[in-house]
Amino acid sequence: MAYLEVRGVAKSFGKKKLLDGLSLEVEQGECVVVFGPSGCGKTVLLRIIAGVLEPDRGEVWIGGKSVMNVGPEARGVAMAFQNFALYPHMDAFENIASPLRARSRPEEEIKQRVHEIAGLLRIDHVLDHLPKQLSNGQKQRTSLARSLVHGPSVLMLDDPLRNVDAKIRYEMRLELPRVFRKFHSTVLYVTQDYKEALALGDRIGVLMDGHFEQVDTPAAIYGSPRNRRVASLFGDPPINLFPIRPERGGDGAVHAQIGGQRVALGPRAAELAGRDCVLGVRPEDVAFGFDQAEGGIPVELAAVTPFNVRTVTLLKAPDATEILASRPEDNSLAAARGHRKGWARIDLDRALFFDAASGARL
Amino acid sequence: MSKGLLRRVIRGGLLLVVVLFFLFPMFWVLLMSFQTNQDILRTPPSLTFTPTISNYVALISGEIQTSVGTLPVYYMKNLWNSAFLSACAVAMSLVLGVPAAYAFARFKFRLGEDIAFTLLSFRFAPPILVLLPLQLYFQDIGLYDTYLGLVWVYQLITLPLILWIVRGYFEDISPDIEHAYRLDGHSWFRSMWKIAIPLARPGIAAAGLLAFIFAWNSFIFALVLGSSDVQPVTVGSLAFMTASGIQYGTIAASLVLSVIPTLVLALYTQRYLVEGLSLGAVKG
Amino acid sequence: MADVEIAMSAGAKRRGISFQRALPYLLSLPALLVCIGILIPFVTAIIYSLQRYNLAFPDSRAFIWFGNFVSLAKDPAFWHTVVVSLEYTALTVGVELLLGLGIALLLEKRNWVNDAISVLLILPLMVAPAIAALMWKLMTNPNFGVLSYLVSLAGVQDFKWGSSPDSAMFTVVLVDTWVYTPFITILLLAGLRALPKQPFEAAELDGVPRTFVFFRITLPMLTPYILTASLFRMLDSMQQFDIIYSMTQGGPGDTLTVFQVQAYLEAFSFSNIGRSAALVIVLWAITYALSTVFIKNWLKLRARAHGAT
Numbered sequence: 027m028a029y030l031e032v033r034g035v036a037k038s039f040g041k042k043k044l045l046d047g048l049s050l051e052v053e054q055g056e057c058v059v060v061f062g063p064s065g066c067g068k069t070v071l072l073r074i075i076a077g078v079l080e081p082d083r084g085e086v087w088i089g090g091k092s093v094m095n096v097g098p099e100a101r102g103v104a105m106a107f108q109n110f111a112l113y114p115h116m117d118a119f120e121n122i123a124s125p126l127r128a129r130s131r132p133e134e135e136i137k138q139r140v141h142e143i144a145g146l147l148r149i150d151h152v153l154d155h156l157p158k159q160l161s162n163g164q165k166q167r168t169s170l171a172r173s174l175v176h177g178p179s180v181l182m183l184d185d186p187l188r189n190v191d192a193k194i195r196y197e198m199r200l201e202l203p204r205v206f207r208k209f210h211s212t213v214l215y216v217t218q219d220y221k222e223a224l225a226l227g228d229r230i231g232v233l234m235d236g237h238f239e240q241v242d243t244p245a246a247i248y249g250s251p252r253n254r255r256v257a258s259l260f261g262d263p264p265i266n267l268f269p270i271r272p273e274r275g276g277d278g279a280v281h282a283q284i285g286g287q288r289v290a291l292g293p294r295a296a297e298l299a300g301r302d303c304v305l306g307v308r309p310e311d312v313a314f315g316f317d318q319a320e321g322g323i324p325v326e327l328a329a330v331t332p333f334n335v336r337t338v339t340l341l342k343a344p345d346a347t348e349i350l351a352s353r354p355e356d357n358s359l360a361a362a363r364g365h366r367k368g369w370a371r372i373d374l375d376r377a378l379f380f381d382a383a384s385g386a387r388l
Numbered sequence: 389m390s391k392g393l394l395r396r397v398i399r400g401g402l403l404l405v406v407v408l409f410f411l412f413p414m415f416w417v418l419l420m421s422f423q424t425n426q427d428i429l430r431t432p433p434s435l436t437f438t439p440t441i442s443n444y445v446a447l448i449s450g451e452i453q454t455s456v457g458t459l460p461v462y463y464m465k466n467l468w469n470s471a472f473l474s475a476c477a478v479a480m481s482l483v484l485g486v487p488a489a490y491a492f493a494r495f496k497f498r499l500g501e502d503i504a505f506t507l508l509s510f511r512f513a514p515p516i517l518v519l520l521p522l523q524l525y526f527q528d529i530g531l532y533d534t535y536l537g538l539v540w541v542y543q544l545i546t547l548p549l550i551l552w553i554v555r556g557y558f559e560d561i562s563p564d565i566e567h568a569y570r571l572d573g574h575s576w577f578r579s580m581w582k583i584a585i586p587l588a589r590p591g592i593a594a595a596g597l598l599a600f601i602f603a604w605n606s607f608i609f610a611l612v613l614g615s616s617d618v619q620p621v622t623v624g625s626l627a628f629m630t631a632s633g634i635q636y637g638t639i640a641a642s643l644v645l646s647v648i649p650t651l652v653l654a655l656y657t658q659r660y661l662v663e664g665l666s667l668g669a670v671k672g
Numbered sequence: 673m674a675d676v677e678i679a680m681s682a683g684a685k686r687r688g689i690s691f692q693r694a695l696p697y698l699l700s701l702p703a704l705l706v707c708i709g710i711l712i713p714f715v716t717a718i719i720y721s722l723q724r725y726n727l728a729f730p731d732s733r734a735f736i737w738f739g740n741f742v743s744l745a746k747d748p749a750f751w752h753t754v755v756v757s758l759e760y761t762a763l764t765v766g767v768e769l770l771l772g773l774g775i776a777l778l779l780e781k782r783n784w785v786n787d788a789i790s791v792l793l794i795l796p797l798m799v800a801p802a803i804a805a806l807m808w809k810l811m812t813n814p815n816f817g818v819l820s821y822l823v824s825l826a827g828v829q830d831f832k833w834g835s836s837p838d839s840a841m842f843t844v845v846l847v848d849t850w851v852y853t854p855f856i857t858i859l860l861l862a863g864l865r866a867l868p869k870q871p872f873e874a875a876e877l878d879g880v881p882r883t884f885v886f887f888r889i890t891l892p893m894l895t896p897y898i899l900t901a902s903l904f905r906m907l908d909s910m911q912q913f914d915i916i917y918s919m920t921q922g923g924p925g926d927t928l929t930v931f932q933v934q935a936y937l938e939a940f941s942f943s944n945i946g947r948s949a950a951l952v953i954v955l956w957a958i959t960y961a962l963s964t965v966f967i968k969n970w971l972k973l974r975a976r977a978h979g980a981t
Contacts, residue, residue, distance in 0.1 A: 097692060099573045099575055104572075107564050111564040115586055125572040125573055128572050402778060403785075406789075411792060414807070428816050431821065484706060488699055492700065495696035499700070505967060508967060513963075514955050515911075517713075520939055520949060521713040521720065543706050544710060621800075622803060636816065647798075647800065650798045650800070651798055653798075655791070668974055
């Protein structure tokens with residue numbers, strides 16, 4: 027039995043149904059990321075697990091026992107809030123010490139453990155500061171220290187890096203897994219940032235429309251998304267989606283019209299003839315060149331955006347279809363701005379096919 | 389004179405008239421309190437006289453010298469009554485109102501809204517509506533002219549104020565702070581006691597002081613439900629004025645003593661005055 | 673970690689969800705008791721109003737249902753009470769609103785002089801109305817009152833202030849104005865300072881004349897504050913007791929017998945409990961109607977106040 031289980035939890039606010047029969051299992055020591063767009067109910071789910079919010083239906087089980095009749099102070103769950111929720115009238119030391127004081131630990135032990143965790147998170151030099159004297163990064167780490175200090179069985183982090191500077195965010199993305207491993211915590215991590223999700227999670231739960239669309243390892247989510255919505259959420263720039271109707275040609279191979287060009291879809295599309303589909307191709311699987319290539323689509327180079335490590339090109343096919351292609355940093359393309367003609371070749375081995383109506387992957 | 393300067397002069401002049409109007413009565417009565425009856429009765433009234441503290445001495449010592457002998461005066465008891473009644477009423481309202489305000493701020497429940505608005509309506513209802521029946525009840529159960537009876541009825545004045553103002557301050561505290569405290573392992577009571585109340589303390593203090601002022605200034609409550617035992621200064625001053633007849637300086641001194649406490653408190657709470665007077669409907 | 677097991681076995685299970693659910697009710701129980709404690713006399717007052725009940729004639733106490741109200745409606749003294757109350761309310765609210773608004777406009781700009789004056793103006797408001805009336809009684813004493821003297825300098829001899837039916841209303845309105853104008857002033861001042869700056873800056877840039885700005889921009893935006901202040905004052909003036917009773921006890925004669933004063937006299941001078949209760953019920957009905965309008969928008973007002981800060 028998993029350590030943390032959410033069984034069929036539902037919660038509505040007025041007429042709005044936010045969570046609809048949600049279920050999730052988290053193994054002990056695992057880090058599961060709850061990922062989804064803003065407003066999809068991630069924070070509500072955390073609050074229900076924490077016990078500060080009552081679900082309309084469903085149960086939460088921790089350590090093999092239902093905690094539905096247990097108050098938040100007794101569930102053994104710790105939470106680091108998005109806006110830190112530090113106690114404004116207590117200094118950082120007291121903030122972190124709070125869970126230990128709740129458990130009536132001796133003063134010596136409190137001092138030792140607070141300093142230990144503060145040292146680990148590199149805030150032991152500001153322990154006597156009040157929250158308003160701390161920077162956002164320090165507040166976030168104080169909040170994290172508070173939730174870790176008593177070694178909770180379940181640790182929940184509600185988008186902790188959202189309100190923090192980009193530089194610190196990168197630092198913490200490296201540090202957090204280290205901290206989790208040190209404490210062997212079972213972690214539930216909420217974020218809206220797909221890169222964070224891919225980096226931190228042992229598994230990712232994609233929360234949409236009140237339930238989990240897919241719960242899988244990051245590789246599986248990225249490489250084998252269950253449907254086109256999940257596929258669209260991961261990847262920057264987002265996945266190219268082309269509606270197609272594959273047809274079996276005279277030579278037995280399956281073809282489709284992409285960008286006005288008849289392209290062979292390869293053996294993977296064998297059963298798709300006659301079905302309305304959507305072809306999903308990630309920009310890194312689209313190659314752009316000025317020389318004609320076999321199976322390529324004639325396009326016009328509409329825009330080039332060089333990012334730090336990648337260059338993203340916007341290509342326009344004759345029938346106005348737009349294709350995004352990305353490749354490792356390539357300054358030569360920058361000189362090519364201004365509607366030069368070229369060819370786009372799709373790596374069909376890595377393409378994804380979705381059913382047009384349901385969006386499910388085929 | 390330029391238009392701007394003329395405007396400034398007119399504005400200054402108007403403000404001067406306004407300030408004179410509103411401050412003059414208090415100034416004049418203060419002056420009277422340091423005058424002997426002789427000085428007071430002299431016409432025309434003049435600003436030059438030799439001040440005397442005999443009026444205050446009379447009040448504090450409890451005796452006035454009149455032309456027909458000494459008159460006992462219980463004014464100090466009135467002052468004590470005002471202070472005691474107001475303080476007890478505020479204390480009771482804090483004990484009753486702060487937890488209720490917490491409940492209304494943190495939990496949304498129908499009964500809570502009903503209670504809150506019923507208490508609000510007390511602020512706008514004519515007091516004699518309840519004072520009249522209470523007078524008859526109190527006489528029957530022996531609460532007439534007692535501190536307990538009046539402190540209970542003073543809740544009509546102090547409880548709505550404290551409830552509505554403190555509720556606002558609790559609502560201003562982010563609920564996440566208390567959630568975090570609960571998740572740390574503390575009970576709901578510790579959360580209210582160690583987090584909510586300390587963070588709302590300025591509002592609670594202000595509400596308490598304002599409630600004290602309004603309780604002190606009340607008149608009809610003690611008039612109907614009290615008699616000489618528990619008479620506060622508001623009722624006592626009227627009786628004093630009628631009784632001591634010609635002791636105008638002493639009367640003036642009694643009026644001065646009656647208002648000094650509230651004026652001092654008012655200076656402390658001026659930041660919260662607008663909010664208190666409008667029961668939280670308007671923030672100053 | 674065995675946190676959950678430890679906590680749950682330590683009896684925290686007792687404090688389960690059902691206690692959490694009952695908590696708000698438990699916390700507000702004392703306040704609820706106070707409400708009930710006040711509602712009981714209220715109901716009693718209603719009962720009295722439906723009875724012929726005079727303490728001097730205890731045997732004749734009986735239910736006469738709407739008899740008191742009918743007798744009131746037929747009594748010219750009752751209508752006199754209504755007229756006097758309305759007159760008092762109209763005069764006080766009218767004068768105080770105009771004066772209060774004027775003063776607020778004078779003090780609008782923040783500088784040390786205006787701020788000091790604002791503080792000083794609070795003081796009359798903090799004086800007990802009953803005491804304020806006594807202060808003015810001293811000042812208007814015909815023998816030594818400084819106001820009588822000053823007025824005589826202006827050529828008006830022997831102004832009777834509160835002792836004459838002609839000038840009694842003027843006198844109490846004057847006292848009321850002295851006490852309560854600052855209330856309107858500080859409320860409207862808070863309102864003026866809470867108004868957004870952009871419309872005024874835009875008007876200044878466009879060269880709009882100041883009277884236009886005042887009547888078409890300032891006043892409309894101040895309306896909620898003006899309404900709040902007016903409703904508070906109207907409700908208080910309709911029920912005014914302290915000032916009038918301290919000044920003249922409703923006299924001279926029946927010149928100033930507003931509702932609560934008259935009800936008091938009925939009950940405690942004429943021991944006519946039933947009639948007094950009926951009178952108060954009528955007053956209550958009026959104030960209830962007025963305050964309902966107010967209370968309906970109460971939460972909206974609070975939300976605006978909380979959002980604005």
